[in-house]
Amino acid sequence: MRIIDARVVVSSPGRNYVTLIVETEDGLTGIGDATLNGRELAVASYLRDHVCPLLIGRDARRIEDTWQCLYRGAYWRRGPVTMTAVAAVDVALWDIKGKAADMPVYQLLGGAARDGVMLYTHASGETLADLHEDFQAHLDQGFKAIRVQSAIPGLEKTYGIPAPGGEIYEPASGSRPQEDRWDTAPYLDFAPQMVASIREEFGYGTHLLHDVHHRLSPIEAARLGKALEPHRMFWIEDPTPAEDQSAFRTIRQHTTTPLAVGEVFNSIWDCQQLITERLIDYIRASVSHAGGITHLRRIFALADLYGVRSGSHGAGDLSPASFAAALHVDMSIPNFGVQEYMGHRPPADEVFSVSYSISEGHAHPGDAPGIGVTFDEEAAARHPYDPKYLPINRRLDGTVHDW
Ligand code: KDG
Ligand code: MG
Known part of the structure; x- marks a missing residue:
């Protein structure tokens, strides 16, 4: 079950979302969420530039091995950008596994x-x-x-x-x-x-x-x-x-x-x-x-x-x-x-x-088999990315505080 395509869609249907779509040679599609509020394009780039090319040709069934390769194999571990990108791949592969087995993921x-x-x-x-x-x-x-x-x-x-x-x-x-x-x-x-x-x-x-x-x-x-x-x-x-x-x-x-x-x-x-x-x-x-x-x-x-x-x-x-x-x-x-x-x-x-x-x-x-969510790429294209940031919080004297 080779992966033949992995692509990222950044869209804003009500708010910004980054969605990873993974396709296999058998015609199965899995999706995963790669949204990191206010830092969306960093995860999109991490996936597009560094992860998607590595997925092509891999066996979509090997979820744990893919996770370990992306986590340990990067050498630079953890952090919100890395782990959101790894999460999107992981969920897309579970989605594909569920569809291949004709079962919802919780089963x-x-x-x-x-x-x-x-x-x-x-x-x-x-x-x-x-x-x-x-x-x-x-x-x-x-x-x-x-x-x-x-x-x-x-x-x-x-x-x-x-x-x-x-x-x-x-x-x-x-x-x-x-x-x-x-x-x-x-x-x-x-x-x-x-x-x-x-x-x-x-x-x-x-x-x-x-x-x-x-x-x-x-x-x-x-x-x-x-x-x-x-x-x-x-x-x-x-x-x-x-x-x-x-x-x-x-x-x-x-x-x-x-x-x-x-x-x-x-x-x-x-x-x-x-x-x-x-x-x-x-x-x-x-x-x-x-x-x-x-x-x-x-x-x-x-x-x-x-x-x-x-x-x-x-x-x-x-x-x-x-x-x-x-x-x-x-x-x-x-x-x-x-x-x-x-x-x-x-x-x-x-x-x-x-x-x-x-x-x-x-x-x-x-x-429904997999995670039970379908993503309409044509509909997403009607709602382009709209850059937005989370607020900064300051105390009354102007010192930056935790938001
Ligand atoms: O992007 C930040 C939000 O997800 C966060 O502020 C929401 O604290 C939150 C919560 O508990 O839902
Ligand atoms: Mg909270």
Whole structure:
């Protein structure tokens, strides 16, 4: 089953996506998501210039061997660009393997370990009243786990709050990064009030999550975790910058609020200490940024040994191909926790057709062979690449802070 073509399409159906398409001599096609928000063309070039030529003539069935060749064979290992490129190849090969076997990928991974995958969705608002209205709308749609974010009084802009108009939240904008302002003190006072208001209004029947987006110091995060304990959070996410693994020891010593981290991780080495020292409860690495299905399964297998569960990143900048691949992994691993779901802005559905379905807050990848997503190249060509950047965050005195 020789690979005869591997090509990259960069398009913007609602937002920028980089898609790898791999074809075999038998006429099978596999796709993988290679999107890295704000750095799309770096991954496209890595694939086009350095990886696609190496794929031609390889046996598409040899997924592990291809992964090892691309990872070890590059000598320069890890990093978001490399691992997103490797992930796209890996998912495309699993897609082809599923089609060759006439099976959905989750069957190849061991079959369904559950009936469906619990999703968490996002509720947000400029005010607490807006947040409550949005929370109710998500409850009405059947979601059982909801992330809550609200604008912080006194701050002009806050992570996770969409512009008015009802569109799915999208932080990337403009041909240069927009600059936001940040002040920790009002945030630390307000975040517990926000969560308390949700519990007072809606009770304890829904799993509540909150994303701190890397903005606190370890001791500030410990204070937030303690303040949120009465509200029984499902998790707080990215309380401190994710690359500082030992910071979580400080947070852990002070609070029983569950901790989640990992959306910016790209290899098992990024989370080794967090998992083996039991410093977190959920690992949020994603298929498309952490080396594909092959490597993500390895991360989750390590996590399982230490009682850590999965909670994969699933923001809108991970394409439907990535979300589908995540669902196949989520269905089949023993230590699944929850899967993030934001949906995709139209006209993504003109370009990606999907077999997954969502009902009562749970997703199923569907039983189409492979990952169950088709990519329409002609439709993608109607939506050309549109350069956009994630924002930069500055403290009130102008110092650059974590965004
Ligand atoms: O591209 C960056 C986004 O994916 C990220 O800001 C979203 O934090 C995020 C989340 O939890 O979905
Ligand atoms: Mg996040």
